[in-house]
Amino acid sequence: MLVILGQCPYNVIEKEKRVIMDKKKQDTNLEEIYAKYGPVIRFRVRKSLGASNPDWEDIVNEIITNVIEKIKKKEFRGESSIGTFIYTITSRRIVDYIRQKSKILKHAPEPIPYPDPHEHVENKERAELIADAIKKLKPKYRDVLYLYYYKGLSREEVAEKLSITPHRVSERVNYSQKLLKKLVKR
Amino acid sequence: MTEMGTKMCKWKHLIDDYLFDRLDDEKKKKFEEHYFNCSYCFEKMVERDELISTIKLKGEMIFQDEYVVDKEKGTTWFEKIISFFTPKQWALVSVYAALLLIVICVFIPYFKSAPPQFFISEDKVRGESITLISPVIDIKTVPTKFEWKDSGEDVEYKICIYDNGNKLWATTTKDNFIDLPEEVRKRMTSGEKYSWEVKAYSPEGTLIAISSKVQFKIAKGE
Numbered sequence: 001m002l003v004i005l006g007q008c009p010y011n012v013i014e015k016e017k018r019v020i021m022d023k024k025k026q027d028t029n030l031e032e033i034y035a036k037y038g039p040v041i042r043f044r045v046r047k048s049l050g051a052s053n054p055d056w057e058d059i060v061n062e063i064i065t066n067v068i069e070k071i072k073k074k075e076f077r078g079e080s081s082i083g084t085f086i087y088t089i090t091s092r093r094i095v096d097y098i099r100q101k102s103k104i105l106k107h108a109p110e111p112i113p114y115p116d117p118h119e120h121v122e123n124k125e126r127a128e129l130i131a132d133a134i135k136k137l138k139p140k141y142r143d144v145l146y147l148y149y150y151k152g153l154s155r156e157e158v159a160e161k162l163s164i165t166p167h168r169v170s171e172r173v174n175y176s177q178k179l180l181k182k183l184v185k186r
Numbered sequence: 187m188t189e190m191g192t193k194m195c196k197w198k199h200l201i202d203d204y205l206f207d208r209l210d211d212e213k214k215k216k217f218e219e220h221y222f223n224c225s226y227c228f229e230k231m232v233e234r235d236e237l238i239s240t241i242k243l244k245g246e247m248i249f250q251d252e253y254v255v256d257k258e259k260g261t262t263w264f265e266k267i268i269s270f271f272t273p274k275q276w277a278l279v280s281v282y283a284a285l286l287l288i289v290i291c292v293f294i295p296y297f298k299s300a301p302p303q304f305f306i307s308e309d310k311v312r313g314e315s316i317t318l319i320s321p322v323i324d325i326k327t328v329p330t331k332f333e334w335k336d337s338g339e340d341v342e343y344k345i346c347i348y349d350n351g352n353k354l355w356a357t358t359t360k361d362n363f364i365d366l367p368e369e370v371r372k373r374m375t376s377g378e379k380y381s382w383e384v385k386a387y388s389p390e391g392t393l394i395a396i397s398s399k400v401q402f403k404i405a406k407g408e
Binding site for chain 2: 043126127128135145170
C-alpha cells in the first residue's frame with residue numbers, strides 16, 4: 001500500500017514542490033545574507049587591503065562566493081553565529097592574500113594609510129554635502145572635529161587643548177555626528 | 187556579544203580607535219568579529235568612516251580662515267560656560283533651576299524671619315530702628331512734646347532723656363509720643379544740650395526696636 005502511495009503521481013508532485021520551495025527558501029536566505037553581510041565584507045576587505053589595491057573587489061567577490069558555497073554545502077552548522085562564520089572566512093582569505101603577496105613581493109605590503117584617498121573619488125558629491133554641513137556647525141563642535149579627526153590628536157590631547165574632559169570630547173563628536181546626519185538628510 | 191540591532195552598544199567607543207588603527211591585535215580581532223555580528227556598530231562605523239574620510243579629504247577647505255584652534259584661540263568665559271553642557275543638558279538644567287525656584291518660593295513663607303538685632307551700647311549691631319521725629323535739632327524753647335514714628339500695634343515704648351550722658355528722666359508709654367511733665371521741663375535749661383532715645387518692647391517684654399540717640403540744644407534767650 002505504502003509502495004503504491006509512494007509511486008502516486010500526486011506525491012511525486014508534492015515532493016518536487018517541496019524541493020522547489022526549499023531551494024527558493026535557501027535562495028531567499030542567501031539573498032538576505034548577501035544583502036546584510038556584503039557591505040560588512042566589503043568594508044573589512046577594503047580596510048585591510050586599501051581601496052587603492054586593485055584586487056580588493058575580486059577578493060570580496062571570492063569571499064561572498066565562498067560563503068554561499070559553504071552554506072549550500074551545509075558547512076555552516078550553527079556552532080557559532082552566521083556573522084562569526086562569515087568573519088572567519090573573510091579574515092582567512094585576507095590573511096591568505098597578504099601571505100601570497102608577501103611571497104611574491106618578498107615583503108609584507110605597506111600598511112594602508114587611513115583613510116585611503118582613493119575611496120573618496122566614488123562619493124564626491126556626498127563628501128561635498130558633509131563638508132558643507134561641517135562648516136555650518138558651531139565652532140565648539142568644529143574645534144573638536146578639527147583637532148580629533150583632522151589633526152589626529154588623542155581624546156585626552158583634545159580635551160586638554162579645549163579645557164574640557166575627555167568624556168566631553170566624545171560627547172561632542174557624537175553630537176556633531178548626529179547634527180551632520182540631520183543636515184545632510186535635508 | 188551584543189545582538190544585532192541593539193540601540194546602544196558597549197563596543198561603540200572602540201569605533202574611532204579601530205578606524206585609526208589604535209587597537210592592539212587582540213582587541214582589533216574581537217572588534218572585527220563584533221561588527222560582523224552587530225549591525226548597530228557597523229552602521230555607526232560606516233557613518234564615522236565617512237565623516238573622517240571627508241575631513242581628511244576636505245579638511246583644509248572646511249577649516250580654513252577662521253580656524254585657529256592651533257594658534258591657541260582664546261575662548262571667552264561665556265563660550266566656556268555655554269559649551270559646558272549640550273543644548274539638551276542645558277534644557278534639563280533650566281527645568282531643574284525652575285523647579286528649585288518654585289520650591290524656594292513655596293517654602294520661604296514658612297520660615298520666620300530672624301529676631302531683630304540692635305545697636306546695644308557702643309557695639310554696632312544691625313536691626314530695626316525707630317525714627318525720632320522731634321525734637322531732633324536745635325530748638326528755641328524747652329520742648330513740651332517728644333514724638334517718634336510708630337513701630338506697630340501693642341508696642342510699649344521706653345523714652346529716656348539724658349543731660350550730658352546722665353539720665354535726666356525716663357518713662358514708658360504705648361503711644362508714639364509723650365508730653366513732657368512740667369517738673370522735668372523745669373530741670374531743663376536754655377543753652378544746654380540734651381539727648382534722647384526710644385526703645386520699643388513687645389508685650390512679652392522683648393526689645394524689638396531702638397532709636398539712635400539724638401541730641402538737641404535749647405537756644406539761649408528764654
